[in-house]
Amino acid sequence: MAIDEATRAPEATAAGPGRSQWVSDHLMELSGLVALIACLALFEILRPSIFLTSGNISVILSNASVAAVLAAGLSVSLSAGQFDLSIGETLALSGVVVAKLIDIGAPWWIAILGAVVAASLVGVINGILTVRGGVPSIVATLGMQSVLLGVLVWATNDAYIQILPQGLPKFGRSSVAGIPDIAIVMLALCVAGALAMRYTTAGRNLQAVGRNPEAARLAGINVGGYVLGSLVCTAAFAGIAGVLLAANLSGGHPEVGPGYVLPAFAAAFLGAAAHRTGTFTFIGGLYGAILITAVTNGLVVANAADWTANVVTGLVLIGAVVLSRVARRRSLAHRR
Amino acid sequence: MAAEGATADVLQVSGVVKAFGGLRALQGVSLRLAPGEVLGLVGANGAGKSTLVKILAGLLRPDAGNITVAGETMAALTPSESRAAGISVIHQELALIDSQSVAENIFLGHPRPRRWGAIDWRRLTAEAERACTETGIALDVRRPVGELSTWQRWATVLVRELRVRSRVLILDEPTAAMDEAHVERVFAAVRGARAAGASCIFVSHRLGEVMELCDRAQVLRDGVAVGELDAGEMSKPRLMELIVGDHAAVPSRVAPSSAPAAPVRGASRGGPGADEAMLTVSDLRQRPTSVPTSFAVRPGEIVGLAGLVGSGRSRMLRILAGAQRPAAGRIAFAGRELRPGSVGRARRAGVVFIGEDRLAEGLVDTLSVATNISLGRPGGGWPRGTLVSADREAAIAAGWIETLRIRGASPNGSVMELSGGNQQKLLFARALECRPQLLLLDEPTRGVDVGSREQLYSIVSDFARAGGAVITAMSDLDELAGLVSSALVLREGSVVDSLPAGSVSRSAILEACYGHR
Numbered sequence: 001m002a003i004d005e006a007t008r009a010p011e012a013t014a015a016g017p018g019r020s021q022w023v024s025d026h027l028m029e030l031s032g033l034v035a036l037i038a039c040l041a042l043f044e045i046l047r048p049s050i051f052l053t054s055g056n057i058s059v060i061l062s063n064a065s066v067a068a069v070l071a072a073g074l075s076v077s078l079s080a081g082q083f084d085l086s087i088g089e090t091l092a093l094s095g096v097v098v099a100k101l102i103d104i105g106a107p108w109w110i111a112i113l114g115a116v117v118a119a120s121l122v123g124v125i126n127g128i129l130t131v132r133g134g135v136p137s138i139v140a141t142l143g144m145q146s147v148l149l150g151v152l153v154w155a156t157n158d159a160y161i162q163i164l165p166q167g168l169p170k171f172g173r174s175s176v177a178g179i180p181d182i183a184i185v186m187l188a189l190c191v192a193g194a195l196a197m198r199y200t201t202a203g204r205n206l207q208a209v210g211r212n213p214e215a216a217r218l219a220g221i222n223v224g225g226y227v228l229g230s231l232v233c234t235a236a237f238a239g240i241a242g243v244l245l246a247a248n249l250s251g252g253h254p255e256v257g258p259g260y261v262l263p264a265f266a267a268a269f270l271g272a273a274a275h276r277t278g279t280f281t282f283i284g285g286l287y288g289a290i291l292i293t294a295v296t297n298g299l300v301v302a303n304a305a306d307w308t309a310n311v312v313t314g315l316v317l318i319g320a321v322v323l324s325r326v327a328r329r330r331s332l333a334h335r336r
Numbered sequence: 337m338a339a340e341g342a343t344a345d346v347l348q349v350s351g352v353v354k355a356f357g358g359l360r361a362l363q364g365v366s367l368r369l370a371p372g373e374v375l376g377l378v379g380a381n382g383a384g385k386s387t388l389v390k391i392l393a394g395l396l397r398p399d400a401g402n403i404t405v406a407g408e409t410m411a412a413l414t415p416s417e418s419r420a421a422g423i424s425v426i427h428q429e430l431a432l433i434d435s436q437s438v439a440e441n442i443f444l445g446h447p448r449p450r451r452w453g454a455i456d457w458r459r460l461t462a463e464a465e466r467a468c469t470e471t472g473i474a475l476d477v478r479r480p481v482g483e484l485s486t487w488q489r490w491a492t493v494l495v496r497e498l499r500v501r502s503r504v505l506i507l508d509e510p511t512a513a514m515d516e517a518h519v520e521r522v523f524a525a526v527r528g529a530r531a532a533g534a535s536c537i538f539v540s541h542r543l544g545e546v547m548e549l550c551d552r553a554q555v556l557r558d559g560v561a562v563g564e565l566d567a568g569e570m571s572k573p574r575l576m577e578l579i580v581g582d583h584a585a586v587p588s589r590v591a592p593s594s595a596p597a598a599p600v601r602g603a604s605r606g607g608p609g610a611d612e613a614m615l616t617v618s619d620l621r622q623r624p625t626s627v628p629t630s631f632a633v634r635p636g637e638i639v640g641l642a643g644l645v646g647s648g649r650s651r652m653l654r655i656l657a658g659a660q661r662p663a664a665g666r667i668a669f670a671g672r673e674l675r676p677g678s679v680g681r682a683r684r685a686g687v688v689f690i691g692e693d694r695l696a697e698g699l700v701d702t703l704s705v706a707t708n709i710s711l712g713r714p715g716g717g718w719p720r721g722t723l724v725s726a727d728r729e730a731a732i733a734a735g736w737i738e739t740l741r742i743r744g745a746s747p748n749g750s751v752m753e754l755s756g757g758n759q760q761k762l763l764f765a766r767a768l769e770c771r772p773q774l775l776l777l778d779e780p781t782r783g784v785d786v787g788s789r790e791q792l793y794s795i796v797s798d799f800a801r802a803g804g805a806v807i808t809a810m811s812d813l814d815e816l817a818g819l820v821s822s823a824l825v826l827r828e829g830s831v832v833d834s835l836p837a838g839s840v841s842r843s844a845i846l847e848a849c850y851g852h853r
Contacts, residue, residue: 199724204707208700215698218659218691219712219766220683277702 032274036291043298051301054178061179064293065186066091066245070264071271071285072190073237077137078268078280079197080230081210082130086122086141087238087264088257089148094119094242096152098168099161099252108167112243119239120232122148127228137231145257152254162251172247182244186286189240194282206230207279266292266317273323292316345404346371346535347392347423347504352401354387354559361387363559364401369504374526374536376550378543380579380846381645381811383556385539389508392537393425394418406503422503426493428512428646434482439464441481442496467499472528487518494525498532505529506537511545512646515625523549541644543575543850557581576850580843613668614805615656615687615774620665622648622655622829628665629830633774633805638796640820641809642845648829649809650692653776656807657689658682670773684714686773690763692782692809698763699751706733706747709765736765741791757788764795775799777808781815793819813842825849 043051050056070087077084094115101111122144129140163169171181197203208216209226217223241260246252270291271284295316296309347369354362362384369375379385390396392403394415403410405421432441442464449459464477473491475484481492490510497505507526511519526536526549540546546553547570554564555578563578613632621628626648633639641649654660656667658679667674669685679689691697699708706729713732733747740761744754751759760780767775777796781789796819800806810816816823823840825833825848833848 199726200722201724202722204703204711204724207703208711211702212696212700214696215700216711217679218657218689218697220680220770221712222680279702 032270032287032291036287036294039291039295039298043294043302046298046302051298056297056301058175058178058180060290060293060297061183062248063297064290065180065182066241066248067260067263067267067293068186068286068289069189069237069241069244070260071267071289072193072282073234073241074264074268075271075280075282075285076193076197076206076237077230077234078272079206079210080227081213082137082227082230082234084123084126084141084231084234084238085138085261086126086145086148087234087241088259088261089145089152090119090122090235090238090257091242091245091260092152092252092254092257093122093148094239095246095249095252095256096156096161096254097252098243098246099163102163102168103161111168115243115246116236116239119242120236122238123232123235124228126235127231130231131224131228137227141231149254149257156252156254158254160251160253163246168243168247169250172244172250182248185240185244189237190282190286197282202226202229262313262317263289263292263296266313266320269317269320269324273320275324278324288320344371345369346406348402348404349388349392350402350404352388352391352403353399354384354391354396355399361559362391362398365556365559365561366401367554367561367564369535369537371535372530372533373552374530374538374550376546376553377537377539377556378541378546378553378575378579379556380813380849382558383579384559385556386508387559388556389425389427389506389537389539392418392423392504392506393427394423422501423506424497424500424502424504425506426490426497426508426510428509430489430493432481432489432492435480437478437480438475438484438488438492439477441492442467442477442499444496446496446500464495467495471495471498471525471532473525485518486513487521490514490522491525494529498529498534502534504537505534506539508539509541509646510538511540511542519545541850543572546570546575547572555579572850576847579850580846614670615807616668617656618666618668620655620667621663622651624663626663626829631824631831631834633807635773635803635805636800637822638800638806638808638820640816640823640840640845641807641826642813642816642823642849643826644849647826647849649826650778651829652826653689653778653807653809656682656774657687657776659689683712683770683772686771687776688767688770688772688774689776690760690767690778690780692778694756694759694763694783698766699759701750701752703751704748705737705742705745705751705754705762706730708751708762709733709736709769711766713766713769714771732769733765736762736769740765740795755785755788757784757792760784760792761788761795764792768799773804775804775806775808777806779809779811781810781812789815813845816845817841827851 040052070091074084074087097118098111098115101114102108106114126137126141126144129135130137133140174181176184197206205216205221206226208219209221209223213223242252245256267288268280268285270288271286272278272280274287275281275284292313295312299308299312345368349368350366351364352362352366353360353364365384365388367375377385377388387396391398391413394413394417397413403413405423408421410417410421431444433444439461443460449456449463451459461477468475468477471494473495475488475491475495481489484492510522514522526538530536538546538550551567552564553570553575555562555575557579558581562581565574565578612634614635615633617632618630619628620630641652643649651660655662655676658676658681661677667676669687672685674682674685674687682689700711703711710729710732730747736742737745737747742754742758742761742765744758745762751762754762775796780792780796784792796806796808808820810819817840820840821837823835823845824831825835825845827849832851835844835848
């Protein structure tokens with residue numbers, strides 16, 4: 001998009017209509033930003049001096065970080081046209097593994113590595129089932145999440161594995177200049193991922209695989225390899241999200257997964273809805289995660305009933321998908 | 337007398353015109369079908385047979401003309417009206433549900449017998465069995481259709497259509513995928529249907545079958561009914577004459593020696609190693625049942641693949657490109673064995689394919705022109721091939737836009753804004769960016785305007801002049817004859833004839849296609 005802007009910029013300054021052209025091209029992105037600001041303003045009016053306090057903002061950012069890392073990973077497999085429903089349990093698996101490894105005395109970096117590798121293995125199995133076994137990814141991962149949940153509950157006796165409040169949990173709770181450490185990790189991941197999607201051949205090929213697999217195959221791209229790789233990437237990101245969550249909660253629990261699946265999908269689709277051609281992007285996922293977390297947090301702060309968060313998240317997911325389809329159709333129709 | 341004929345005929349088609357865009361597929365076609373008659377409908381690819389069949393089935397609306405069935409003129413020309421009038425079409429793609437039984441398929445689209453509101457399976461099976469017996473076709477009606485042979489599947493559809501007493505039975509290339517033994521069964525079934533009172537239109541490329549089965553043949557050429565022959569008058573030479581038309585062999589023979597082809601052959605003869613084959617295909621079988629086929633292509637050659645619809649041209653190109661696996665055979669390229677089954681391997685060896693459907697097999701609509709051109713470009717390994725430089729990608733694209741004159745394209749623009757011809761040039765740019773030695777082209781000029789066509793021809797001949805080889809499938813035989821230096825004629829997946837340089841012409845190709853040589 002940077003290139004688009006660069007080529008359009010001269011038009012915009014040369015003639016009056018150029019500016020309105022820019023606005024209409026970026027309408028979706030702008031409307032997303034307006035929606036975010038409107039939500040923040042609404043909750044601030046409802047609960048003045050509680051919602052927009054540095055403490056609450058820090059809570060929103062911490063919570064949004066886990067969802068944003070999940071959504072970032074999802075955007076990889078969604079770009080390749082795959083659905084990974086097992087991200088919630090992969091996240092839980094990673095949290096349990098990191099907590100257990102620290103519990104038995106492993107150094108923090110071994111624990112983190114072990115957790116991310118374990119999560120990636122889930123992605124490898126999902127990928128092999130999809131590519132080699134011919135099982136649609138949505139089905140393979142649906143089965144996988146149930147298997148993982150069962151195994152986790154069995155292996156942990158359904159118990160919370162605590163990490164002593166030094167090292168990782170300390171990192172998970174502290175912040176730099178008001179920004180939580182885990183949010184910094186999340187930001188770094190999103191930026192790195194966005195750069196990789198944009199500036200590597202793999203990122204380009206991934207989009208081609210998702211959008212037109214036959215064309216990609218005839219262009220000599222290893223479609224199966226990309227599908228498998230995308231599912232491994234998604235699982236690895238879920239693993240990192242699991243580590244961040246364990247750091248934030250000072251431990252791992254086998255049943256944290258289900259609560260994160262829907263917000264992550266909603267965030268990824270919100271990001272795509274805000275994109276001009278309806279493409280899944282890392283930055284879009286980040287923006288979506290912040291928006292959805294701010295809204296659900298706002299509902300809590302405004303003393304809304306617990307069930308409202310579920311309703312709102314579900315509505316946001318459906319609405320975002322509708323919007324992203326409209327965005328894509330509009331952009332392609334306008335270009336055709 | 338004319339009025340008398342009109343009432344006697346079961347089907348009358350008069351002055352039917354149909355145009356697609358600028359192309360007139362049917363230019364006022366008339367034909368008639370007498371009760372109990374089997375009419376052969378023949379013509380080369382693009383003569384208008386399929387369009388006419390689709391109009392009779394109500395799938396296409398004609399721009400002008402009338403269709404009268406048993407004295408009643410059809411008004412709406414919809415599929416349901418066509419069915420109600422008693423017209424049944426058995427298309428090449430059989431409308432069957434594989435997971436359901438023969439009996440269920442016989443009742444597909446018709447009311448099933450019911451009892452207390454639920455389907456009465458016992459009666460349904462019994463009625464299906466009776467329908468089979470009446471038609472004289474032995475089928476196990478309880479078996480799922482997916483387990484049946486090609487002939488049995490076709491017979492299932494035939495029983496379905498005959499059960500509702502159709503007046504006009506249109507059979508579109510029923511024997512295309514069947515072997516000799518089953519062809520006889522199809523003939524017996526058609527004769528049985530005629531005895532039961534149906535009139536048939538038999539659409540086929542196989543002239544021998546038409547002569548054996550049909551009472552009369554109607555020939556279409558370029559959307560015009562050019563003649564009809566009675567059973568007594570039918571012979572292969574007379575049918576060929578009508579199918580090929582007055583594109584006499586003599587003037588077309590001049591075509592290959594004209595401008596585009598001549599320098600290519602001259603250059604290739606002068607080049608080093610020009611007599612050695614670049615591509616050698618030995619004992620290739622597209623399907624397990626195909627006749628093994630072998631051929632070779634030398635540098636500088638532009639080889640045309642000709643054949644009627646269903647002759648396996650696209651499949652042959654896709655096998656060479658690694659996009660499909662052959663049942664058997666070896667492919668050697670540039671002196672080395674090329675194992676089939678991987679597009680990547682073929683591309684690395686220097687074989688690049690451009691498919692016939694630009695949108696489905698070529699372009700990625702959400703990516704820019706520059707990215708589309710660079711898609712699948714062989715990278716320089718890690719890290720150079722890993723990272724995309726937007727500047728370099730744009731520079732590559734700008735170079736090709738200039739060289740191939742891709743009009744209306746800017747590196748960052750959308751591919752969907754380009755015309756068909758320019759989209760095709762973009763795909764040529766993607767292919768040439770891989771520095772191929774062999775280009776495989778499937779209908780490269782389909783949906784391309786005349787101006788861009790000329791440019792595509794010169795891209796192809798320049799490529800061959802520079803020592804590359806080209807294999808191209810084209811349905812338009814005049815176009816093919818003008819571009820290629822030699823031609824291979826395919827039938828049922830195998831090369832049945834090869835026309836050397838200088839003897840490629842529309843009539844020569846058609847004669848080879850119909851096996852009249």
